Amino acid sequence: IEKRMPDSIPHQKDDAFRNAAVRHRAFPAFLILGLLCVGLALVYVFQGMTPETWDFNMARRIPIVIALVLVGTAVGLSSVVFQTITTNYILTPSVMGLDNLYVLLQTLVLYFVGSTQLTTMQSPLYFMGALLLMVCVSTGIFFYMFRGQNGGNIYFVVLVGMIFGITFGGLSNFMQVLIDPSEFAILEGRLFASFNRINEELLFTAGLVIAATVIWLVCDLRKLDVLTLGRSTAITLGVNYKWVVLRSLMIVSILASASTVLVGPVTFLGILIVSIARFIFPTYRHIVLMPGTALVGVAALTFGMLLTERWLNFSVPLSVIINFVGGVYFIYLIMKIKRI
DSSP states (O other): OOOOOOTHHHHHHHHHHHHHHHHHHHHHHHHHHHHHHHHHHHHHHHTTOOTTTHHHHHHHHHHHHHHHHHHHHHHHHHHHHHHHHHTOTTOOGGGGTHHHHHHHHHHHHHHHTOHHHHHHOOSHHHHHHHHHHHHHHHHHHHHHHHHSTTTTOHHHHHHHHHHHHHHHHHHHHHHHHHSOHHHHHHHHHHSSOOSTTOOHHHHHHHHHHHHHHHHHHHTTHHHHHHHTTOHHHHHHTTOOHHHHHHHHHHHHHHHHHHHHHHHOOOTTHHHHHHHHHHHHSOOOOHHHHHHHHHHHHHHHHHHHHHIIIIISTTSSOHHHHHHHHHHHHHHHHHHHHHHO
């Protein structure tokens, strides 16, 4: 006598079949993006290379490529997670004030310690200290907000984060007025994202932090898929909404803070690469969307470095190009939503 299979098994088989079908359709796009990233990286590393400049160029360009991979991955994944938990595709972690907190931290160091100490504070210990400070401030805000009567209301948390970001920005501007103009010029150079002054000692530390956070994030991929349906539906399906969102916000804080401390603030990079990734991978499944966004981020940053170094001869910083293109696209999204 043939035993009757439980009802849950066919559903599990159907879900596995759908996952395999999604990954199969996304494979050509992954292949093209992977080849594009490798090709752009090889062009960046070996273009203009001569036997006389081999040692100098390799020692300079390889760390930059590693930094591009780390920042593209961190910014892309943090933006995807943040848009998922807010169910809003025009928000990025920068609205939580992490960029302004980094600017305030740099301003405080320059004001109380001096420009000489600021330029020498590039050790892994300083990186971890700045990272822990930014993460502790942001997660402290999250924990406090989730304890109140509005606990679990992600929009209330985002609003409070925006207020703190404006406060950090105001304090930074006030203290920058009090700084000596010659020292402010040094500070101003650190307030824009730059991949040309990467400290190689920080790459290993940043890589470990980002890799550990990505492993932590992988455990919540299925829950993030459910969160795309909204808070009420996620709770109905058995997701511990408050804890999952709080844990996701902590992950976003770590990734965004790590990339900001490593190279500086890149405000509009997240919204730009996530929008491109969603166009290439029209799916809600994070197992496809997240690696796709990371590849798009690496390709975009590598192309931007080629553009600024080889074709524009450092006349325009990469962060300015990113913020200009991303800002224009952000305005386009706002106008599009207004028309809808």
